[in-house]
Amino acid sequence: MSDSLQTPPKTSWHGLSEEETLKNLDSRSEGLSEAQAAERLARFGPNRLPPPKRASALRRFFEHFRNVLIYVLLAAAVVTALLGHWIDFAVILAVVVVNALIGFVQEGKAEKALESISKMLSVDAMVWRDGSRRQIPAEELVPGDVVFLQSGDKVPADLRLLSIKDLHVDEAMLTGESLPVGKATAQIAETATVGDRFNMAFSGTMITAGQGTGVVVATGQATELGRISEMLTDVQTLTTPLLRKIGEFAKILSIGIILLAAGTFAFGFLARDYSLSEMFLAAVGLVVAAIPEGLPAIITITLAIGVQRMAQRKSIIRRLPAVETLGAVTVICSDKTGTLTRSEMTTQAVVTATNQFEISGVGYDPHGVLSLGGEEVNLNEHPSLEEIGRAALLCNDSAVIQKDAQWLVEGDPTEGALVVMARKMGLDPALENKRWPRDDVIPFESQHRFMATLHHDHAGHGFIYLKGAPERVLQMCTRQRSKGEDMPLNRAYWLEQMEALAARGMRVLAVASRPFSDEVRQLKVDEVSTGMSLLGLLGIIDPPRPEAIEAVRQCRNAGIRVKMITGDHIITAAAIAQQMGIGDGKRAIAGAELEGMDAEALRAVVRDVDVFARAAPEHKLRLVEALQANGEVTAMTGDGVNDAPALKRSNVGVAMGIKGTEVSKEAAEMVLLDDNFASIAHAVEEGRTVYDNIKKAILFILPTNGAEALIILVAIALGRTLPITPVQILWINMITAVTLALALAFEPAESNVMSRPPRPPQEPILGGFLLWRISYVSLILVIGTFGLFLWERAQGMDIERARTVAVNTLVFFEVFYLINSRYLHDSVVNREGLFGNRYVLWAIGVVIVFQLLFTYAGPMQVLFGTAAIDLFTWGLIILVAFSVFVLVELEKALYRAFSKKSTKSTDAA
Numbered sequence: 001m002s003d004s005l006q007t008p009p010k011t012s013w014h015g016l017s018e019e020e021t022l023k024n025l026d027s028r029s030e031g032l033s034e035a036q037a038a039e040r041l042a043r044f045g046p047n048r049l050p051p052p053k054r055a056s057a058l059r060r061f062f063e064h065f066r067n068v069l070i071y072v073l074l075a076a077a078v079v080t081a082l083l084g085h086w087i088d089f090a091v092i093l094a095v096v097v098v099n100a101l102i103g104f105v106q107e108g109k110a111e112k113a114l115e116s117i118s119k120m121l122s123v124d125a126m127v128w129r130d131g132s133r134r135q136i137p138a139e140e141l142v143p144g145d146v147v148f149l150q151s152g153d154k155v156p157a158d159l160r161l162l163s164i165k166d167l168h169v170d171e172a173m174l175t176g177e178s179l180p181v182g183k184a185t186a187q188i189a190e191t192a193t194v195g196d197r198f199n200m201a202f203s204g205t206m207i208t209a210g211q212g213t214g215v216v217v218a219t220g221q222a223t224e225l226g227r228i229s230e231m232l233t234d235v236q237t238l239t240t241p242l243l244r245k246i247g248e249f250a251k252i253l254s255i256g257i258i259l260l261a262a263g264t265f266a267f268g269f270l271a272r273d274y275s276l277s278e279m280f281l282a283a284v285g286l287v288v289a290a291i292p293e294g295l296p297a298i299i300t301i302t303l304a305i306g307v308q309r310m311a312q313r314k315s316i317i318r319r320l321p322a323v324e325t326l327g328a329v330t331v332i333c334s335d336k337t338g339t340l341t342r343s344e345m346t347t348q349a350v351v352t353a354t355n356q357f358e359i360s361g362v363g364y365d366p367h368g369v370l371s372l373g374g375e376e377v378n379l380n381e382h383p384s385l386e387e388i389g390r391a392a393l394l395c396n397d398s399a400v401i402q403k404d405a406q407w408l409v410e411g412d413p414t415e416g417a418l419v420v421m422a423r424k425m426g427l428d429p430a431l432e433n434k435r436w437p438r439d440d441v442i443p444f445e446s447q448h449r450f451m452a453t454l455h456h457d458h459a460g461h462g463f464i465y466l467k468g469a470p471e472r473v474l475q476m477c478t479r480q481r482s483k484g485e486d487m488p489l490n491r492a493y494w495l496e497q498m499e500a501l502a503a504r505g506m507r508v509l510a511v512a513s514r515p516f517s518d519e520v521r522q523l524k525v526d527e528v529s530t531g532m533s534l535l536g537l538l539g540i541i542d543p544p545r546p547e548a549i550e551a552v553r554q555c556r557n558a559g560i561r562v563k564m565i566t567g568d569h570i571i572t573a574a575a576i577a578q579q580m581g582i583g584d585g586k587r588a589i590a591g592a593e594l595e596g597m598d599a600e601a602l603r604a605v606v607r608d609v610d611v612f613a614r615a616a617p618e619h620k621l622r623l624v625e626a627l628q629a630n631g632e633v634t635a636m637t638g639d640g641v642n643d644a645p646a647l648k649r650s651n652v653g654v655a656m657g658i659k660g661t662e663v664s665k666e667a668a669e670m671v672l673l674d675d676n677f678a679s680i681a682h683a684v685e686e687g688r689t690v691y692d693n694i695k696k697a698i699l700f701i702l703p704t705n706g707a708e709a710l711i712i713l714v715a716i717a718l719g720r721t722l723p724i725t726p727v728q729i730l731w732i733n734m735i736t737a738v739t740l741a742l743a744l745a746f747e748p749a750e751s752n753v754m755s756r757p758p759r760p761p762q763e764p765i766l767g768g769f770l771l772w773r774i775s776y777v778s779l780i781l782v783i784g785t786f787g788l789f790l791w792e793r794a795q796g797m798d799i800e801r802a803r804t805v806a807v808n809t810l811v812f813f814e815v816f817y818l819i820n821s822r823y824l825h826d827s828v829v830n831r832e833g834l835f836g837n838r839y840v841l842w843a844i845g846v847v848i849v850f851q852l853l854f855t856y857a858g859p860m861q862v863l864f865g866t867a868a869i870d871l872f873t874w875g876l877i878i879l880v881a882f883s884v885f886v887l888v889e890l891e892k893a894l895y896r897a898f899s900k901k902s903t904k905s906t907d908a909a
């Protein structure tokens, strides 16, 4: 049958009734068939917005000219031309263009890498297709599809709502209205504006509460969002606090250097008898020498590589600054279920008013038996079990399916465990659901911790099933079911049983029921809040993830405290925390206890308690605030809608890729593709590595600039010819230094990244140690380069050759110092240190080829004023250059010896 919807009708959908809408879209409340959907997808195209318009390539290229340094260089080029130095003019111009080109290409690469990573977070939609619920990529939605919505979802297309239950949507992005709007389904006036179309849900808005279904009326660019998408420029910017700081530093540096150059110019011209043109070139040389042209590009690349490495280890960075912050994290607050534990739940215990049963079986495989005191039980002898099984099965939105010989849950794992239990009790889900149809539901929400459903039997008698956290359910019960009869509630018995299960590390649920009106087919919260009859308790195990236990240990070594924040009972939480090595195994606090505390008390609590149970999302927010008030840098995990404020507030918000809601992902800096705690530890490790590598790049590049600037200053002060010319400096800075420094971006983690304490958040990047190392190395480079230059001159070498020697000495200094720079403090004199990063070896190989060309190729000799040198001279160059390697390794050894001594003496103190 061919599909009759040929063009997407343009209608004021909110003005139509639900039936008319469906009719117009040639759809039904059971949705489309797969064939229809495929046809429509081909006709209307995928449900996505075209990527935001970027500035044209040419424009982005010219952006790289907007930089003080380039202005200086361009001015220099003009003056060199006026002075008739045509070769210098051409070289400067070429360098400016090459520099912009490198920046442009590298930035493009970094952007592409980040873009491909953000694509890994695709959004899914739950739809009716071929009469059953399917989860499909939101991109495949077509007009006419019937979509399910629930709290936490991002609305995947424009929908005309068909049914709603307490549905609230945050439409701020479309309407600017900051409060969530309640939705309805009734037809409204055609003239209603977007903000008043209560029976519509618009693409890109967020469901903050409730559930609903709607039919897709517009996809992709035809949506309201598509219409305004040009206004939204949510492009990932390639900047971070560190880059900004370095940018500011560079600006101040540039101004300082220009002033210095002007001073030198005046001094040389007035006091030292240089000619105007000579002095001008020297001043330009000083400017280009002192400014680290390649540094910003290298930092950006290092960040982008870090983000890619994290993605390979299942953490997607949504906001670039998080990479830096991760390296400084001091506390990780983690959810328990699914993050620290496997979320493979199995019901292992059932407690009735009279007995405590155990259930065998593994995972979600519905094979297993119930036993009592070690003996298998005959289910017929225990009718109370059947009622418990039925309640657990019907008050449940999940299913267990077999796929490729594996048993999997569709929906909530806790509920999956209950379905499996019911099947082990001999109940058939399809049959039960048919016999006792559901009329209404109060869905489970973490805040109220229960779920209730309303059913009726074949005779039309209504009844309620309720399941939830036992203390909560107990509050609602006045009676208990014992041997098929209702009796007064023995609260003490149930509390004792509940604690016994929780002490085994089990998640405990209670089930209850009561008869209900035969006529009313709607359920309200008040109606379940009292008069219920308790059927039994269920104990569910959820084993810890072994890799999470290991990760907790690693974090502890790395000076990072792990805190568990869970919705589970305090005893369960304490038992699991103990298995995982979190906290001291004793102290745990329930969320409710936090409520009475003022900020001061809370700050004291977060200092020594690591396990927080029965915690609600608002507790998470308070905990983050208290931790931050104590000066901690906090990473916090979350998955629900209500976790968003805590995620936003924490220094690194971590959302769950699998079970997390879209709302939580939007609020987070980072998303875990596998929901696994171990991935957070990996991300911290990568974050620390990135920061190290940026430090290494800075430590590597700045001494070259320092040395070059000093060489020129000293030469002018002494009134000597410059040992290196401005164009040669440009060659060193833009070609060799960048090539070499890039290799450091690929540096793997140092062996101690996860065994040292976190970096103090306020630590300046150019701290005392870095400044010292930069000065020390600059000095070595100046003495070596200038020394060899003067010596060669004294031997009667001509100026071209002596300059070639100077440049090569400086470059080989860089080559050796690059190897030093692989480790900040550790010795590199071992196999791993010398050969462990193949990018370093490659970069050195490339630079050697560059230097041979620079020295011997005819056109290069003309451009850079170089001349061929002999083998003996090369020997000298290498010998002198090698000195930096030895001297820096020596300095590191002294540093290590000293810092070891000082830690020993503080230990002793």
Ligand code: ATP
Binding pocket: 335, 336, 337, 338, 412, 414, 415, 444, 445, 446, 449, 450, 451, 467, 468, 469, 470, 507, 508, 509, 565, 566, 567, 568, 569
């Ligand atoms: P964590 O914070 O460790 O990830 P969680 O967020 O999964 O745990 P909740 O889902 O808030 O914790 O569960 C809290 C309590 O609510 C559980 O201990 C359980 O007793 C009860 N509960 C969990 N799921 C359901 C459900 N689907 N229906 C009824 N009650 C539930």
